[in-house]
Amino acid sequence: MKVSDLNIEKMVDEIQKENGIISEVYFVACGGSLVDMYSGMYFVNAEAASMSALWITSKEFVLTPPKRLGRHSLVLLCSHGGNTPETVEAADMALEKGAFVISYTHNPESKCASEKYHAIVYDWEPETVQENKPMCITYGILNEIIHRQEPEYKLYKGMKDGILKCDRIVRKAISAYQNKAWNFAEHYYKEPFLYIMSSGSAYAQCYGFAICSLQEMQWKDCCYVNSAEYFHGPFEVTDEEHLYILMMSVGKTREIDLRAKKFLDRYAKKYEIIDADECGLNEIDAGCVDYFNAALFYEMSVLYRTAIQNKTGHPLDMRRYMGVVEY
Amino acid sequence: MKVSDLNIEKMVDEIQKENGIISEVYFVACGGSLVDMYSGMYFVNAEAASMSALWITSKEFVLTPPKRLGRHSLVLLCSHGGNTPETVEAADMALEKGAFVISYTHNPESKCASEKYHAIVYDWEPETVQENKPMCITYGILNEIIHRQEPEYKLYKGMKDGILKCDRIVRKAISAYQNKAWNFAEHYYKEPFLYIMSSGSAYAQCYGFAICSLQEMQWKDCCYVNSAEYFHGPFEVTDEEHLYILMMSVGKTREIDLRAKKFLDRYAKKYEIIDADECGLNEIDAGCVDYFNAALFYEMSVLYRTAIQNKTGHPLDMRRYMGVVEY
Numbered sequence: 001m002k003v004s005d006l007n008i009e010k011m012v013d014e015i016q017k018e019n020g021i022i023s024e025v026y027f028v029a030c031g032g033s034l035v036d037m038y039s040g041m042y043f044v045n046a047e048a049a050s051m052s053a054l055w056i057t058s059k060e061f062v063l064t065p066p067k068r069l070g071r072h073s074l075v076l077l078c079s080h081g082g083n084t085p086e087t088v089e090a091a092d093m094a095l096e097k098g099a100f101v102i103s104y105t106h107n108p109e110s111k112c113a114s115e116k117y118h119a120i121v122y123d124w125e126p127e128t129v130q131e132n133k134p135m136c137i138t139y140g141i142l143n144e145i146i147h148r149q150e151p152e153y154k155l156y157k158g159m160k161d162g163i164l165k166c167d168r169i170v171r172k173a174i175s176a177y178q179n180k181a182w183n184f185a186e187h188y189y190k191e192p193f194l195y196i197m198s199s200g201s202a203y204a205q206c207y208g209f210a211i212c213s214l215q216e217m218q219w220k221d222c223c224y225v226n227s228a229e230y231f232h233g234p235f236e237v238t239d240e241e242h243l244y245i246l247m248m249s250v251g252k253t254r255e256i257d258l259r260a261k262k263f264l265d266r267y268a269k270k271y272e273i274i275d276a277d278e279c280g281l282n283e284i285d286a287g288c289v290d291y292f293n294a295a296l297f298y299e300m301s302v303l304y305r306t307a308i309q310n311k312t313g314h315p316l317d318m319r320r321y322m323g324v325v326e327y
Numbered sequence: 328m329k330v331s332d333l334n335i336e337k338m339v340d341e342i343q344k345e346n347g348i349i350s351e352v353y354f355v356a357c358g359g360s361l362v363d364m365y366s367g368m369y370f371v372n373a374e375a376a377s378m379s380a381l382w383i384t385s386k387e388f389v390l391t392p393p394k395r396l397g398r399h400s401l402v403l404l405c406s407h408g409g410n411t412p413e414t415v416e417a418a419d420m421a422l423e424k425g426a427f428v429i430s431y432t433h434n435p436e437s438k439c440a441s442e443k444y445h446a447i448v449y450d451w452e453p454e455t456v457q458e459n460k461p462m463c464i465t466y467g468i469l470n471e472i473i474h475r476q477e478p479e480y481k482l483y484k485g486m487k488d489g490i491l492k493c494d495r496i497v498r499k500a501i502s503a504y505q506n507k508a509w510n511f512a513e514h515y516y517k518e519p520f521l522y523i524m525s526s527g528s529a530y531a532q533c534y535g536f537a538i539c540s541l542q543e544m545q546w547k548d549c550c551y552v553n554s555a556e557y558f559h560g561p562f563e564v565t566d567e568e569h570l571y572i573l574m575m576s577v578g579k580t581r582e583i584d585l586r587a588k589k590f591l592d593r594y595a596k597k598y599e600i601i602d603a604d605e606c607g608l609n610e611i612d613a614g615c616v617d618y619f620n621a622a623l624f625y626e627m628s629v630l631y632r633t634a635i636q637n638k639t640g641h642p643l644d645m646r647r648y649m650g651v652v653e654y
Contacts, residue, residue: 024379031559045381046391052351052379054372059555060527063579064373064617086555193520193548200387210550211560219564221520223537223550228386228413232358233538235648237546252390263654290391321562327590 002108003122003132011102011118012144015074019100022145023072025053026099028061028090032212033078033104033134038204039294040076040138046201046290048142050149055204058086062093073099074145077117078134080124082110091117102141104134130167130295139163139291158285165284166292170299173279177300181307184272189311191270192221194243195234197260198297199227200253201290202276205297209245213305217316220308227260228253235263244271245304247297250281251290274300329435330449330459338429338445339471342401346427349472350399352380353426355388355417359539360405360431360461365531366621367403367465373528373617375469377476382531385413389420400426401472404444405461407451409437418444429468431461457494457622466490466618485612492611493619497626500606504627508634511599516638518597519548521570522561524587525624526554527580528617529603532624536572540632544643547635554587555580562590571598572631574624577608578617601627 015022025044027037034057044053051074054066058077069075075094079087082105094101095116103119105112113119122134130136143159188194194214198206203226210224225234227246238244244264248257254277264271276282276293284292309316321327342349352371354364361384371380378401381393385404396402402421406414409432421428422443430446432439440446449461457463470486515521521541525533530553537551552561554573565571571591575584581604591598603609603620611619636643648654 031556034556034559042391045393045395047394049394052381052393052395054379057553057555059583060580063583064369064527066372066379067374067376068372068379084559200391211552211556216560216563221550221564221569223548225538226384228384229358229361229538231649231654232361232411233543235654236543236646237548238648242548253387256386256390259654263648267648319563321565321590321594322558327558327562327586 001120003120003137006120006137008140008144011141012148014118015100015145016148019071021072021149022051022074022100024066024068024074025051025142026061026066026069026073026075026094027053027055028058028075028087029078030058030084030086032208033080033087035204035208035212036078036135036298037076037138039135039201039291040142042201043139043291044142047155048146048150050146058084058090061090062086065093065097069094069097069099071098073097075099075101076104076138077101077112078104079110079112080106082107082112088112130170131163135295136163136166155288158288159291162284162288162292166295169280169283170296173296174299174303176279177274177303181303184304185307185311188243188270189308191243194222194245195225196222196245197225197227197230198247198249199256200249200251200293202247202249202293202297205247205294205301208298209301213301216322217305218308218312218314228256230260231263238263238267240269242268242270244268245274246271247274247300248276249290249293250276251286251293253290328447330447330464333447333464335467335471338468339475341445342427342472343475346398346401348377348399348476349401349427350378351393351395351401352378352469353388353393353396353400353402353421354380354382355385355402355414356405357385357411357413359535360407360414362531362535362539363405363462363625364403364465366462366528366618367469369528370466370618371469374482375473375477377473385411385417388417389413392420392424396421396424396426398425400424402426402428403431403465404428404439405431406437406439407433409434409439415439431464457497458490462622463490463493482615485615486618489611489615489619493622496607496610497623500623501626501630503606504601504630508630511631512634512638515570515597516635518570521549521572522552523549523572524552524554524557525574525576526583527576527578527620529574529576529620529624532574532621532628535625536628540628543649544632545635545639545641555583557587557590565590565594567596569595569597571595572601573598574601574627575603576617576620577603578613578620580617
């Protein structure tokens with residue numbers, strides 16, 4: 001169904017009617033679509049007493065399916081183009097095992113839009129609000145399930161409020177950071193390599209920034225690092241020549257990122273700070289603000305990669321292998 | 328206790344007596360010690376019907392503890408030096424929540440060796456066999472728990488057998504690969520950057536190879552990629568100039584790595600294949616061989632980093648920050 005036809009409460013009615021209590025949630029996709037799923041996994045593990053969650057790339061899910069996958073599992077999959085073979089295979093396998101399968105896709109004509117799944121076809125236009133994108137739809141569904149399964153759950157209203165509020169905050173932040181992103185690109189577009197860091201529920205955003213926005217779309221070498229892991233190996237390469245982007249979350253894990261910033265302040269010279277606090281994300285309820293860093297940082301990666309493209313002249317949509325050759 | 332005093336069956340008796348049925352296992356550490364824990368997490372999720380597992384860096388575990396963490400949780404932590412502040416904090420928090428806490432350390436005088444946890448002090452000498460290192464001890468404990476909790480569990484004997492067998496296979500493979508590792512170092516020690524890939528339960532080994540063996544111990548830039556994710560972004564940088572190391576597992580996820588190899592065969596020129604099949608790992612029972620790739624690849628990362636050190640003259644133990652400055 002289209003997002004405009006989606007009623008989250010009715011969707012959860014259906015989950016409960018068809019599958020009863022949900023005890024595991026599996027977040028399954030590949031590449032950029034997998035990135036989008038990470039914060040949902042983090043949310044379930046940190047906030048749900050009745051469910052555990054696993055984040056796994058589609059092919060691993062297919063070849064080594066979780067032993068617990070079955071009737072009481074919710075499987076959330078995403079394929080933007082809708083025909084990623086591994087993800088379609090994962091969806092069919094999950095159906096066969098009796099799980100409740102929700103597939104997100106942008107392509108209404110694709111396999112992932114099939115009626116055999118509970119397919120959600122989303123818009124992905126500049127004007128599409130966060131509330132109607134897979135990350136926040138997922139929060140909406142999970143929030144509703146936890147609320148119904150756990151009487152003592154406290155974040156129900158806070159999450160609903162955050163889902164509505166975050167789009168305005170993110171758009172304002174993107175405007176505010178435009179000049180900063182241009183300056184970053186102006187100075188550093190020729191750098192052959194950089195490290196990108198984030199942590200907590202936003203960790204996958206440094207992964208996505210690296211593998212999608214730079215490796216895929218700019219053919220630029222880079223590496224992603226969890227800021228919490230930075231001090232346990234990766235920081236030994238840091239010096240005044242190395243380039244870093246650090247995305248600092250607001251919320252419970254902020255101190256992890258602040259520690260990395262303090263180190264960069266002391267030992268590095270070339271680094272860019274993208275600070276969710278400065279972006280006004282802290283307007284969202286402190287109990288659940290953590291989960292909205294990911295939405296902000298995704299849009300920041302789009303802002304920065306576009307600024308870099310404009311300097312490099314390497315079109316974001318140019319591919320040499322994906323969709324071009326057989327593999 | 329020392330590993331020589333450890334009796335896994337008695338340890339699991341204690342777990343059952345103190346905490347009853349275990350429903351979640353948390354694998355918690357930082358950097359290289361966290362790497363060692365990944366395949367245990369993968370094992371539980373793929374093979375256990377009664378338990379789910381989460382792999383998480385210590386500081387995230389402390390700041391955003393899993394909601395389910397409690398009496399029915401087993402928490403496995405590791406700190407080689409034994410005083411990693413985040414990991415000690417994680418251990419104390421887990422104790423407070425009522426979990427059964429097992430802490431691994433190499434340092435008998437350290438905080439992680441405290442009697443308030445179920446501490447296991449391991450040797451880490453060239454002659455120490457895999458059976459007595461944290462990865463295989465963990466398999467032993469988990470194997471025993473699943474065997475007792477799940478009458479239909481089929482891998483009990485296969486895992487025990489693999490734990491005993493793998494040391495001989497790994498040692499033989501290391502000898503067989505010595506010349507190959509020297510040649511790799513001879514050709515590529517000056518390369519400023521490389522990608523390292525692996526997948527499945529051995530995924531964290533490409534992570535560890537990158538962040539510990541190269542970033543930390545050689546101050547060399549590199550990036551780790553899950554071979555299953557390679558085709559969803561990272562492969563766009565591949566060309567005849569880029570350098571890759573691909574660690575190919577045996578077992579259920581082998582086809583993921585084979586697909587990456589096929590692509591490198593076609594589009595890259597500089598790449599090193601470390602093949603667990605060629606190393607004879609397939610002597611281990613097919614039902615559980617997957618989980619022993621990680622032990623092999625860890626030792627391979629030691630072999631290769633040592634060969635690289637011998638060419639670069641950059642001592643593996645030289646640090647500019649870790650243990651040198653405050654951070």
